[in-house]
Amino acid sequence: MVKIGKIELPDFPLLLAPMEDVSDPPFRRLCKLHGADLMYSEFISSEGLIRDAIKSRQKLDIFDYERPVGIQIFGGDEEAMAMSAKIVETVQPDLVDINFGCPVKKVVCKGAGAGVLKDIDLMVRLTKAVVKSTHLPVTVKTRLGWDESSINIDEVAERLQDVGIHALTVHGRTRAQMYKGHSDWSHIARVKNNPRIKIPIFGNGDIDSPEKALEYKNKYGLDGIMIGRAAIGYPWIFDEIKHYFKTGEHLASPNITDRVEAARNHLIWSMEWKGERVGIVEMRRHYTNYFKGIPHFKEHRNKLVTLDEHNALLQVFDDIIQDYSGQLV
Numbered sequence: 001m002v003k004i005g006k007i008e009l010p011d012f013p014l015l016l017a018p019m020e021d022v023s024d025p026p027f028r029r030l031c032k033l034h035g036a037d038l039m040y041s042e043f044i045s046s047e048g049l050i051r052d053a054i055k056s057r058q059k060l061d062i063f064d065y066e067r068p069v070g071i072q073i074f075g076g077d078e079e080a081m082a083m084s085a086k087i088v089e090t091v092q093p094d095l096v097d098i099n100f101g102c103p104v105k106k107v108v109c110k111g112a113g114a115g116v117l118k119d120i121d122l123m124v125r126l127t128k129a130v131v132k133s134t135h136l137p138v139t140v141k142t143r144l145g146w147d148e149s150s151i152n153i154d155e156v157a158e159r160l161q162d163v164g165i166h167a168l169t170v171h172g173r174t175r176a177q178m179y180k181g182h183s184d185w186s187h188i189a190r191v192k193n194n195p196r197i198k199i200p201i202f203g204n205g206d207i208d209s210p211e212k213a214l215e216y217k218n219k220y221g222l223d224g225i226m227i228g229r230a231a232i233g234y235p236w237i238f239d240e241i242k243h244y245f246k247t248g249e250h251l252a253s254p255n256i257t258d259r260v261e262a263a264r265n266h267l268i269w270s271m272e273w274k275g276e277r278v279g280i281v282e283m284r285r286h287y288t289n290y291f292k293g294i295p296h297f298k299e300h301r302n303k304l305v306t307l308d309e310h311n312a313l314l315q316v317f318d319d320i321i322q323d324y325s326g327q328l329v
């Protein structure tokens, strides 16, 4: 068992990564159904939360069926981070996570996200401010360091543990790498092997198959892994990895009916949560992923990303099942 504060997770848990514009409640519901052990919201601006920005507030929505669930915040100002952690506390997530990993310029420029990797003292002050302001367990997600020549995750882990975080997830890239190159988990393993480190350490970056998950589990000895991009349009990844760990065999891949069912549920839940119009439009970015590799799919895809009436969309799903029935897809 892995413990984060009082939260009890199974051995070697699989975490769904926080992903802006992706890991909203409808998507999390699918990942939960398919085996994610701990999930996070999209990142939420601490300044936005305090200003009561609608977009930030909406990201605070969490539901009991998805527990344990964490809400992730970012910001570069101690007071704003402390205040936003208090706001987060009012919706009673299981934990609050701080983003010190976002490489995007508009975030980094404000001294938030991965920006603080250049200033560990500030990172420690921000974390301390959040830990002091809430009763919730606080976790952190970050990268290896600012760039190749300044990898400082060893010091970061020790100092953040010392100010009271309950778990650390490390994406094995530097800020300078953005999403390029490979993530290097050997640095994360070194953190885990540091005898001073007692909190769970989760690895993140580039896990996209059961084989790779098992290889990294055995090779790096971490407490669990976090999966991001591989779950987009493919929430089955969690069940597939768990099954492979247990049996050494592959679960059957989702067939066309499974894919349609997932995409349809995703659409329906998006419409329920965001309203019909926004739900339909924001769902368009997901269809390519749900139907990746399906032959001759272009016509259906075109309809899915252009139709704006929900009954017409549901009809497309029925047509897809009809068209591919009897085929091995």
Ligand SMILES: Cc1cc2nc3c(=O)[nH]c(=O)nc-3n(C[C@H](O)[C@H](O)[C@H](O)COP(=O)(O)O)c2cc1C
Pocket: 017, 018, 019, 020, 021, 022, 041, 042, 043, 072, 099, 101, 102, 141, 171, 204, 205, 206, 207, 226, 227, 228, 229, 230
């Ligand atoms: C579309 C997208 C949005 C992301 N948004 C966030 C975010 O809000 N907070 C965060 O900590 N990381 C964010 N990330 C980074 C992921 O959580 C994760 O660290 C990264 O994708 C590497 O893991 P992966 O290789 O399994 O995708 C985002 C990544 C993607 C692709």
